[in-house]
Amino acid sequence: MTGTYAEKSVSERNLSLVSKAKKHFNAILLWVKLLVRPLRITYRYPLVKEIPDEGYRGFIVLDDGKCIGCSLCARICPASAMKMFQAQEKKLRPAINLERCVFCGYCVDVCPTNALKHARTHDTVFEEGESMLYIGDKFTVDPDSQLLTGRVRIYRVRVDERRGLVYEPIR
Ligand code: SF4
Ligand code: SF4
Numbered sequence: 249m250t251g252t253y254a255e256k257s258v259s260e261r262n263l264s265l266v267s268k269a270k271k272h273f274n275a276i277l278l279w280v281k282l283l284v285r286p287l288r289i290t291y292r293y294p295l296v297k298e299i300p301d302e303g304y305r306g307f308i309v310l311d312d313g314k315c316i317g318c319s320l321c322a323r324i325c326p327a328s329a330m331k332m333f334q335a336q337e338k339k340l341r342p343a344i345n346l347e348r349c350v351f352c353g354y355c356v357d358v359c360p361t362n363a364l365k366h367a368r369t370h371d372t373v374f375e376e377g378e379s380m381l382y383i384g385d386k387f388t389v390d391p392d393s394q395l396l397t398g399r400v401r402i403y404r405v406r407v408d409e410r411r412g413l414v415y416e417p418i419r
Pocket of ligand 2: 310314315316317318319320321322341342358359360361362363364
């Protein structure tokens with residue numbers, strides 16, 4: 249036997265009250281869970297650092313010994329960030345202006361001798377625009393090696409659906 253319209257609307261209201269109460273209860277439960285075991289999604293940068301996986305497009309580094317001064321890297325650069333300079337013994341060598349670089353990696357890909365590579369890090373602080381020009385020896389320093397010798401704790405970060413961001417210490 250079907251109920252009247254009034255009876256139906258009362259039972260629907262009761263149902264919606266129950267589902268509302270359930271949602272509130274779940275929200276409170278989640279709050280208690282996060283209070284007891286917080287899902288940390290921030291870390292104490294720069295004391296704690298994340299190191300990205302291989303293939304990450306960080307700073308460009310030059311291996312001067314491999315460079316033949318062909319200028320292809322400077323010619324392909326879409327942002328005019330790479331320019332050629334005359335180095336010692338009149339050799340042509342690239343220099344990079346990080347103020348312009350968009351980390352596209354074209355220069356790395358086009359280099360016929362693999363003299364350019366991406367580092368895995370690209371976070372640093374520049375006090376003035378001039379220090380963003382990497383020329384000569386400065387362009388050959390691999391920031392990854394600096395990072396690995398510093399007093400910084402390095403983590404690999406992965407996402408876990410239940411635990412949030414999970415930090416696996418590397419060093
Ligand atoms: S990564 Fe791209 S923008 Fe940066 S220097 Fe190389 S080619 Fe130019
Ligand atoms: S493309 Fe490679 S070899 Fe040619 S100038 Fe650039 S870094 Fe040197």
